[in-house]
Amino acid sequence: MGTLPAGLVERELQAVEVLIAESLRSEEPLLTEIAQYVVGAGGKRVRPLLTLLAFRAVGGKDPQPAVRIAAALELLHSATLLHDDINDRGVTRRGRLAAFRKYGALNALVTGDFLFVKAFAIGGKFAPEIVDLTAAVATSLAEGEILQRRLNNDVQISPMQYLDVVRRKTAMPLSLGARLGAYLGGARDSRLEHLARYGLNVGIAFQIMDDILDVVGDEAVLGKRVGSDVWEGNVTLPAIHALNDGATIDPALLARLLRKKRKTDAEVRRALSMIQDSGAVEKARADAGRYASEAKGALDTFPTGTHRDALLALADFVVSRQR
Amino acid sequence: MGTLPAGLVERELQAVEVLIAESLRSEEPLLTEIAQYVVGAGGKRVRPLLTLLAFRAVGGKDPQPAVRIAAALELLHSATLLHDDINDRGVTRRGRLAAFRKYGALNALVTGDFLFVKAFAIGGKFAPEIVDLTAAVATSLAEGEILQRRLNNDVQISPMQYLDVVRRKTAMPLSLGARLGAYLGGARDSRLEHLARYGLNVGIAFQIMDDILDVVGDEAVLGKRVGSDVWEGNVTLPAIHALNDGATIDPALLARLLRKKRKTDAEVRRALSMIQDSGAVEKARADAGRYASEAKGALDTFPTGTHRDALLALADFVVSRQR
Numbered sequence: 001m002g003t004l005p006a007g008l009v010e011r012e013l014q015a016v017e018v019l020i021a022e023s024l025r026s027e028e029p030l031l032t033e034i035a036q037y038v039v040g041a042g043g044k045r046v047r048p049l050l051t052l053l054a055f056r057a058v059g060g061k062d063p064q065p066a067v068r069i070a071a072a073l074e075l076l077h078s079a080t081l082l083h084d085d086i087n088d089r090g091v092t093r094r095g096r097l098a099a100f101r102k103y104g105a106l107n108a109l110v111t112g113d114f115l116f117v118k119a120f121a122i123g124g125k126f127a128p129e130i131v132d133l134t135a136a137v138a139t140s141l142a143e144g145e146i147l148q149r150r151l152n153n154d155v156q157i158s159p160m161q162y163l164d165v166v167r168r169k170t171a172m173p174l175s176l177g178a179r180l181g182a183y184l185g186g187a188r189d190s191r192l193e194h195l196a197r198y199g200l201n202v203g204i205a206f207q208i209m210d211d212i213l214d215v216v217g218d219e220a221v222l223g224k225r226v227g228s229d230v231w232e233g234n235v236t237l238p239a240i241h242a243l244n245d246g247a248t249i250d251p252a253l254l255a256r257l258l259r260k261k262r263k264t265d266a267e268v269r270r271a272l273s274m275i276q277d278s279g280a281v282e283k284a285r286a287d288a289g290r291y292a293s294e295a296k297g298a299l300d301t302f303p304t305g306t307h308r309d310a311l312l313a314l315a316d317f318v319v320s321r322q323r
Numbered sequence: 324m325g326t327l328p329a330g331l332v333e334r335e336l337q338a339v340e341v342l343i344a345e346s347l348r349s350e351e352p353l354l355t356e357i358a359q360y361v362v363g364a365g366g367k368r369v370r371p372l373l374t375l376l377a378f379r380a381v382g383g384k385d386p387q388p389a390v391r392i393a394a395a396l397e398l399l400h401s402a403t404l405l406h407d408d409i410n411d412r413g414v415t416r417r418g419r420l421a422a423f424r425k426y427g428a429l430n431a432l433v434t435g436d437f438l439f440v441k442a443f444a445i446g447g448k449f450a451p452e453i454v455d456l457t458a459a460v461a462t463s464l465a466e467g468e469i470l471q472r473r474l475n476n477d478v479q480i481s482p483m484q485y486l487d488v489v490r491r492k493t494a495m496p497l498s499l500g501a502r503l504g505a506y507l508g509g510a511r512d513s514r515l516e517h518l519a520r521y522g523l524n525v526g527i528a529f530q531i532m533d534d535i536l537d538v539v540g541d542e543a544v545l546g547k548r549v550g551s552d553v554w555e556g557n558v559t560l561p562a563i564h565a566l567n568d569g570a571t572i573d574p575a576l577l578a579r580l581l582r583k584k585r586k587t588d589a590e591v592r593r594a595l596s597m598i599q600d601s602g603a604v605e606k607a608r609a610d611a612g613r614y615a616s617e618a619k620g621a622l623d624t625f626p627t628g629t630h631r632d633a634l635l636a637l638a639d640f641v642v643s644r645q646r
Contacts, residue, residue: 026462028469083436087429106410106472109432113406114465116439121458124447135444139349142437146351149429 060185079115144168171203201295246278383508402438467491494526524618569601
């Protein structure tokens with residue numbers, strides 16, 4: 001199980017919250033309301049935590065720049081969440097109705113743009129190399145969204161293609177947060193690459209767990225429906241394993257179910273059962289565990305201490321979490 | 324009639340096009356295709372022209388920074404165009420099917436995000452005061468979109484409320500372009516405010532003309548359907564004049580037509596005829612003319628010369644254009 005190792009940077013995380021809350025003020029109350037609904041919806045704040053721990057792990061002193069970059073990246077993440085939910089037609093998010101269902105897709109769209117602008121307002125104050133890195137990752141994020149749409153309903157998707165989407169949509173943004181935390185903490189040596197590699201692998205592990213929880217998660221704990229990936233034709237790692245090496249199930253039948261553009265409730269449940277019965281979830285868990293180990297290994301050369309311990313605990317949390 | 328006075332800054336405008344084209348490259352061909360479809364769709368490029376003329380009018384020398392900010396603002400404009408079209412359900416744009424009709428709303432949404440990122444990549448390299456100004460205007464743009472949606476189908480809308488939307492969505496972005504052009508050209512005196520005032524008033528005149536052309540424009544010249552504002556419940560200045568002081572028509576009937584959420588083709592044509600018959604278009608033209616004059620007046624203290632002449636011609640073009 002484990003909990004998030006947030007204690008070490010509690011004050012910095014609170015400063016991130018304050019800065020985000022300030023950013024959400026608007027002359028149009030509806031914008032603030034929708035933005036707060038999304039940003040304040042009890043997200044795990046894994047991204048800011050990662051950035052701040054990386055900052056401290058390399059001996060960073062004045063946390064203000066790291067707080068600001070963490071806030072900017074969280075605002076960017078929230079903007080893409082809003083737009084992705086419209087794309088994915090997700091009904092619930094963090095235990096509540098998705099913003100676009102509650103407020104309408106068009107208001108959600110504009111609020112996403114508003115959050116992009118707020119991320120820009122903070123992020124655009126940093127040095128050109130930071131702006132470049134951030135823009136490159138945000139570009140890759142948009143490309144990942146298109147790639148994912150292109151692969152929709154494709155049961156031939158390979159683990160490599162799946163990983164490409166995961167890298168772009170989740171892992172590279174987390175890696176960027178770790179890298180920038182370290183950079184702002186003063187690191188100009190191999191520790192930058194080590195923390196970036198840590199962030200990338202934690203990100204992959206995080207997304208694989210997300211995809212596992214969408215197959216076997218407890219809806220009450222998770223705060224959202226399971227099976228949404230199957231519903232939406234999003235063929236993720238558990239499904240890929242089931243299709244490729246599920247010896248105990250009929251992969252052709254599973255493929256037929258997954259490929260259907262309009263699925264019934266019963267078909268979704270059937271597909272989920274087949275994935276569960278195939279042993280694919282255990283395989284995906286092992287994959288996630290390997291990425292978490294790889295992440296921890298990236299910290300081998302770091303001096304022992306509370307911040308390194310917290311980063312190791314974060315990697316463990318990511319693959320043991322229930323929500 | 325008049326044409327756009329682009330000759331003076333032809334090379335700089337070409338440099339803007341090159342920079343925009345570079346920004347649209349992506350590993351996902353679909354993103355590039357949709358982005359090119361929107362950005363390269365033969366827009367008038369009024370915004371870059373305004374920025375570059377302002378830059379030269381204050382004696383700016385090396386045009387590279389002005390070229391870059393003009394490209395960033397045009398990319399931002401294109402991003403909001405894409406998202407606005409989804410909002411407005413506009414069918415055609417610049418003589419072609421709106422991008423979201425051709426490529427789907429969700430691909431258009433992601434492409435808009437991609438363009439935001441590209442604008443950020445260029446704009447985030449400028450000094451903090453420029454980032455702040457740009458972020459403030461982009462925030463106001465999102466707020467204007469929400470305000471416009473809030474006022475949708477509201478036949479009680481006052482000219483002031485209409486102007487508030489116009490300021491946020493069109494005039495402030497144009498004013499920003501003029502201000503930044505002058506700033507990058509080295510102006511640190513009253514010329515900054517004069518050019519900003521020029522841009523604001525040109526922007527208001529520009530939007531009023533847009534709204535007039537949507538009532539009386541020639542569809543073949545305009546490249547899009549007329550009557551889209553009436554269709555969408557967007558109560559613009561011609562309609563406001565017709566509702567408030569159309570002595571020769573029945574304002575209550577017009578209000579009923581405009582307020583209907585689902586209108587027939589015949590009802591839209593009827594409403595357009597009533598607006599035309601009411602004398603409202605002539606009143607709106609006079610309003611646009613006053614804003615254009617106000618814009619030109621802002622340049623009174625500028626030394627005479629080719630760049631001032633071009634800015635005066637641009638203000639005239641804006642209110643005499645047929646598309």
